Amino acid sequence: MLSTLLQLASLAALVHGHGNIATPPMRMPGDATTSACGKSVVADIVRDKTSHVEGLPELAAKDTGYKAAQCNLWLCRGVQFADNKANVQTYKPGQTVEIKINLTIPHVGNANVSIIDTKTNAIIGKPLLNWPSGYADEKQFYGKTLPTNQTDFKVDIPTTLGNQCATAGDCVIQWWWYGTGAKQSYESCIDFTVAEV
Numbered sequence: 001m002l003s004t005l006l007q008l009a010s011l012a013a014l015v016h017g018h019g020n021i022a023t024p025p026m027r028m029p030g031d032a033t034t035s036a037c038g039k040s041v042v043a044d045i046v047r048d049k050t051s052h053v054e055g056l057p058e059l060a061a062k063d064t065g066y067k068a069a070q071c072n073l074w075l076c077r078g079v080q081f082a083d084n085k086a087n088v089q090t091y092k093p094g095q096t097v098e099i100k101i102n103l104t105i106p107h108v109g110n111a112n113v114s115i116i117d118t119k120t121n122a123i124i125g126k127p128l129l130n131w132p133s134g135y136a137d138e139k140q141f142y143g144k145t146l147p148t149n150q151t152d153f154k155v156d157i158p159t160t161l162g163n164q165c166a167t168a169g170d171c172v173i174q175w176w177w178y179g180t181g182a183k184q185s186y187e188s189c190i191d192f193t194v195a196e197v
């Protein structure tokens with residue numbers, strides 16, 4: 001009994017994350033992220049792609065390899081563009097892009113999908129999609145009535161970006177979700193370019 005409880009407790013400690021972009025491919029850490037954020041952050045994300053951000057700063061601070069400014073944990077969980085150069089999506093202004101989310105454990109809250117300027121970590125324009133509340137509601141999730149468009153949706157690439165996102169690495173599409181009760185943030189990033197036509 002005790003060993004079962006201990007096993008459950010350790011399992012709960014491991015399975016604490018809850019969502020990530022399934023497609024198009026999201027940034028995943030490699031050597032550049034290890035060099036910016038240290039091994040502990042990378043190990044956490046590799047072990048659980050859905051993991052939240054809040055656990056990471058403390059983990060990172062204990063790691064001698066952590067360079068806070070370069071890592072920038074609150075953008076794409078610190079995962080660096082250099083590790084995702086093979087997955088840069090090329091979009092056209094006005095193109096419709098389907099995004100699918102792997103949502104493993106719900107925490108009701110707010111969410112958005114936005115284009116982020118990676119230099120300033122600020123949203124460019126308005127979010128492409130926005131759920132001010134009611135995203136990933138436990139009751140809907142476990143009742144199997146979670147609206148499909150929370151995990152499988154389409155965004156329109158704006159026609160107003162000019163060449164702001166023409167260079168790979170300058171912008172990401174970020175799916176961001178905050179579970180208000182759990183106080184956990186989730187971030188996944190898609191690298192892309194869009195150039196003026």
Ligand SMILES: [Cu+2]
Nearest residue numbers: 016107182184
């Ligand atoms: Cu949780």
